Amino acid sequence: MYKELIRPAEISIKDKKNIVKGNVIRAAVFARTNVIEVLTAGNESFYLIYYRNSLIFGDKLDKVEEESFINKAFHEGIVIESPHPIVKAIIPNHSVSIPNKNKLFTQLQIHYSLQEIAYIATTLDSFFDKEELVKMIDKIFFHYRRSGNFMKSFQVLQILHDFVPTLKSAKERLNLQEFNSYHDFYKSSSLPSIYKRDPLFVERHCFQNRSNPDIRHFLEDICRQQDSLLELLLWLEDPKADSVEKYTGMALKFITMKEWIVILGELNINPYQVLPEAKSIIEKMIQEERFETAALYLLNFIHDLPASYDPILNELWGNLNASFVGKHLDDFIFMSQHLIHEDSVKQLEQKVFQLAVILLEEYDLKAVYEKLLPIQKILPHSAVIRKMNHMLAILEDPDQIMELGDYYAEFKQFDKAIDCFFWEMELKPQDPTPVQKISRMYQHKGMVKEAISYQKVYAQIKSNKEVG
Template identity: 25%
Template sequence: MNPMTIHVKQPKKDLALVPSRIVFYEQMQLVETFDDQSQCHMLFFYKQKYLTAVRTTRLKLHSYIARALKEGTAYESPHPFLQALIEMNTPLHKVSYPQLKKKIAGPYSRQEQAKVLTFFESFIPKKQLFQDMKSLFYQYRREGNMSGAYRVIRVMRDFAPNNKFVKEMANDLSYRELTNLYLEQSHTLMERDPLFKETYATFEDHQRLLEQEHRWVEASSHLLTHFYNQPTLENYQLYRAYLSRHFDCDSRTLLLEQMSQTIPSFPSVTEDLFQHYLVKENTDAAARLYTERELMLDEEQFKQMTTLLEKNRFHEDPVNFMPFMRRITAQHPEETRELLDAFLIRLLETMEIEQVHDSLKSFPKKSSLMRKVERMNEIREDLDCMQELGELYYGFHQLEKSIECFQMEMELKPSTPEPLRWLSKVYADKQMMDESKAYQQLCVDVQKWA
């Protein structure tokens, strides 16, 4: 997944921000970003809905956002969760604090509005935030909605636990019955207070709630955290099924890579990741995973892998495939003969013969082509063997190197027609017919003079 830039519209000049991580904490999602001046900007989301962006200079030590950064679940950018969250909220606009209060007044309850206001303690004076929460409390009180008022007080108690007003309201006799219901974690109360319900829900109920509210990015993170805490096959299959419903193949591959790094000993993740590499024809990554995790390929996987390598002829740096080839040829000596031959040819295209020879020393079994490489290494500096070396290079389809050998042989033995015949043949193979005919004629002349 490529690095992303997040564009945030604002009145004077739009922001181009590079995200560093996304943090999930309770109902909030927080995206930490940086502009081209390395200044930090925090993007706030509530239940996957974008709120605003705030330039950050410092954070209050015991603020909600500081707690979120410390206790929340963080994912480094780039990440599919981050990309999905941004895409579903584009375009993003930076709004002022008064605009933010209007923005959240429509879709959210007053309790949730109070909760959202707590996010901004490091940026808005605490006194101002407290007064706005107090206003929400009194709106419920004027309506006679004591349950709603008490829900706001509970938010205010978390925000300012030592405030005199909060203490008085929390201990008011009018709310004693509600206080007892919270202590009992009453099911009736669960339906009235969605934040309380979400906090104390079981894993299954919490997941169900997130899905009912279409908060599928949060649900994905929730499932992943559950799998990390309890890495069972059942939990993995549950998470894998959820990924298939919501993320494309590239995103699933990245998520599997991160899971594989976090829990390298969990075989199902490694197997699925290897299969993803095969589907995406990422042979370099598949070979590395096969070697590092000491995978055992079934017949179909072996066929897929060898077919891909034969198809692309080790187009990546063939040195990267050395551990893979060493292991797979040891496990499947008969079935990998042609693959090993193709690998040797690719090595000779990119390395000197001495390097190729040294690289192949650790291979357990010698093929006929490997023995030819050994012979080429033996005679590579022997001027009496340039003709043989050229023919061996030709057998490996290394036409340029074979030409060098035949030309040297021609210079060393000007009266010998054999290197001229080979030069004519090689240039014909290269479709350089003028050069081929010239060497052919030269060969005829040499034979006449002999």
């Protein structure tokens, strides 16, 4: 449904002196870090890394390495595929400038703690050499250690070890006796206690282990205090219908009510059962004569709408064109079964005729008949169905090819009718009737020269017949 109702989020990226524009393909949220994948008009892929909703760095990548943070984010994070409406909320700005790579870490020190910079470095391994990043993190470790801040130096070591588990020097330092008390603290303390001293560690730990109900609950508590968007994303990952009202208020901080209706629909939560406001949204679309848009919003739940929506469905049925109905035929057959009454039989028969005309342009006679056959349950005396049934019966009978052509003409299938009349003309070259019918078909097609030509042939055959 997203693709029919929601446009993809667009973004403009300034890289040095070049500006490229593209559409966001997907976004991955991994604790404090967001990764955005952008596809440009030139079919190039850009990846942008955000920390606490601020752009850190980004660049064009031909390939995402399997061991990289970006790959990890898209496999272990909360991934939102475009054009999901919430993607726009994950992107703080729709026009960004990629920072100077050579000055990046100097600039980061203005805004973030050294521990945060150590973690941020681990998210940039698609853009920087891994050894260079390890050296950067090592510098931070030794800075904390020299200044006597052993807790912080231990925390940075944990970040380094998670980044490169095979790094021998990090393992050896973690096992130093001076860090034993910190090992004990992280092993024996509760998450709330650890969170007071190392919120970055706890947030990452909880996010990576959010499938555990207790850990997920604690992560939700953290988000409730400081990041309502992440709390909403966690709910979207595991939604519960009984909490829709609570999360509706939260969602409307970031998206519109129409977008929220679409999201609930994709989560298989019927928005028309749980959102009283949804009905007025649809009614406004109908007032604005946006009938197809209103129908697209309702189609997924056409089988489970409250009775109060019947007037809306009646309005749609009367105003939607047959082409749109044909694309969603099964849903509209259900709708017509639900709404049929004596006064609407004539209207429904007209709609069936229009559908037959459109479907015959794309499918053969048998396929169209089978698609429309369920309507016979609603309209057992449908003239359209009866005629199509008769057309199938005479389809292979050359003695009734003229009658078949007349039926095709009635359904505005002029080329198929011409084929039938040509066949009859070949069988009966002295009969002027099929020639006259061919002339009329070309008139309907707007092909005046051809119509006049066959009218002349008709006149000649008729004259010869009268003389004879």
